[in-house]
Amino acid sequence: MFDTLSDRLSGIFTKLRGKGRLTEADIDATAREIRLALLEADVALPVVKAFIHRLKERARGSSVSQALNPAQQVIKIVHEELIHVLGGEARRLNFAKQPPTVIMLAGLQGAGKTTLAGKLARWLKAQGSQPLLVAADLQRPNAVNQLQVVGQRAGVEVYAPEPGNGVGDPIAVAKESIEHARRHMRDIVIVDTAGRLGIDAEMMAQAVGIRDAVDPDEIIFVIDAMVGQDAVATAEAFRDGVGITGVVLSKLDGDARGGAALSVREVTGQPILFASTGEKLEDFDVFHPDRMASRILGMGDVLTLIEQAEAAFDSDQKEKMTAKLLGGEQFTLEDFLEQLAAVRKMGPISNMLSMMPGMGQMKDQLAELDDKHFDRVEAIIRSMTPTERTTPKIINGSRRARIARGSGVTVMDVNQLLNRFENAQKMMKQMGGMMGLPGRRKATKSPKNKRKGTKGGGGGGPRMPGGFPGGGMPQLPPGMDPSAMPGADAFKAPRLDFGKLMRKDKDKDQDK
Known part of the structure; x- marks a missing residue:
């Protein structure tokens, strides 16, 4: 619903990047553009006037942090004023002292x-x-x-x-x-x-x-x-x-x-x-x-995404997967199918991804995503025997062709799923190793992979198992800097180099 307004505000913030400080002219020009954006979004005129008045007062006042650049300052003020316009904080229902x-x-x-x-x-x-x-x-x-x-x-x-x-x-x-x-x-x-x-x-x-x-x-x-x-x-x-x-x-x-x-x-x-x-x-x-x-x-809206995930994944399922990870057991396609069913309870994949920070810049890619990806993956897994789901390495060429016919996809789709799932299994094992748990990954003997973490990984760290048949999870457009996304500068978090962590972890194993 707010896509048009979000796009307009993103464009306004982008113009402020690179400026050393906010001048009177910058404040007036930015306020004018935000005013037009709110009016185009059909916001009531009295609300727009009050919003712009508070924005100008705060941008000129002492409440602005000198540690922030102009774009960060405006984002911070607009964010807080939007919260104010929308009510400040959530209110609970008033319940009667005596029911009902x-x-x-x-x-x-x-x-x-x-x-x-x-x-x-x-x-x-x-x-x-x-x-x-x-x-x-x-x-x-x-x-x-x-x-x-x-x-x-x-x-x-x-x-x-x-x-x-x-x-x-x-x-x-x-x-x-x-x-x-x-x-x-x-x-x-x-x-x-x-x-x-x-x-x-x-x-x-x-x-x-x-x-x-x-x-x-x-x-x-x-x-x-x-x-x-x-x-x-x-x-x-x-x-x-x-x-x-x-x-x-x-x-x-x-x-x-x-x-x-x-x-x-x-x-x-x-x-x-x-x-x-x-x-x-x-x-x-x-x-x-x-x-x-x-x-x-x-x-984004990470808190809502977390709450939806907690509601979709029941406690028994979470305990089962935790025990499996702690016990060093193999992550199977049957487990993946259960996880997939829980994810689908959370709603359309495009809605979930839109709650992640920075995804507003990828509306075109998100619009192309639909649950048909999940349908094809589920059909492929359900076309396998229970033994094949537990040990997918036993699936030979003829069985892959049979699974493809049974699920209505191509053999290439089946191969892609199995290859990506193998990478997901390695990632789960690496996670257990990083936590110092049983099932820790053994050091690779091949000198070629000495500094690369996993085969073909190039030391880049674990990646989510995307690449579903018919198209994978969305990627950032070429040349896009994630730090340039709206709000990224004002809400930075320390960056963890998982590839580096795993390489150190592996070297320790080899030294032992």
Whole structure:
């Protein structure tokens, strides 16, 4: 969603590189370009004015570190101001002292309230709660049926005493749902209310009636992030009419300019609590302003990537792989297949890679990546026998041809996978050796490889097992300096030369 804004800001920061210090002219020119970039992204004018005012004041003030160059200074200020605009820090839900906690969802028709109700219920259930979904949208055709389907997919009970389609009293349903929750030991009630195509008095009166009947702990406004400035005006209307306490951004994976996401917090004064990033129920998470600001500036979002990995890899699987590494056991294709299945749970590969710092400069390469690479790899491995997966060295030429026919790929694809997997096995063994664990790699006898780590490795250190059939993992374009990526200078980390470490490790073995 923020690709256009990210590209514009990257271009602005690039112009500042090489300058010795920030002059008044540099500050004015940079502020003007950032202002245009924000306006093109459909950010509300009052928000843009306040943002640029704070940017200029800080760039001219004493808060700027003299240790940073002009590009780093501007990146630092813009990053911190984006965090401020997006809310500062993540806020948790307000839970009632005495259950059930009541959460009321409000918003226009088509914003995704019903689907989001299921996502929120599923997320709360994963946190250990027992939520109850309430079908209080009795006017939109099949709204009740839709919530029942969503609730079934989320594994959450749905309270729907009325059929809907214009029949029933939504205020009475919402009020009765509280007693139902108490009787059935549900600690959270999520009320899905009706919306309209636009703001009208009837909808507001109904929303106010439901609010007064259930006395919610949270009134969450669901905003379609693709609508733009109209969404911000609607949020203001609900804030004044019903009194919202938080915002949820839906359809954040769309291709709109993102102005609503950058404007709603500043305009309404209410925090963004959650973000919906896809159509699946699991495409939902807490909104972190600092992480979103880092994504916009092309700095990646490593923390979210780590959290997704922790959720995708269950504890038994992690313990099994750790024990295997510590015990010096061989990493097999069966293990790789399990790891591949866990990675696929994290979502599309392009989305995961986009969270890594610097990947914003490789949008074209990421756009070419899809999960068909994983499909082909999985098909090749599943075409092997259990013995071949454990000991791939026994796969001869005729078997490789048979595996290729069975998986619908070429023999070259099978050869590439097996060669890259052999390199991955060596890397796993080297990792065990660097940690001083059993299974340590023995010194190579050949003089040719004395200073090269592994055969053909050239001392360059371990590489991730890419090169999937049909195209490998993306590489930096020729001539690109990773240190020139947006934000790289301001967030440098010490560089580890793994090739050098392994060469020293190997020399020690030979000396012994």
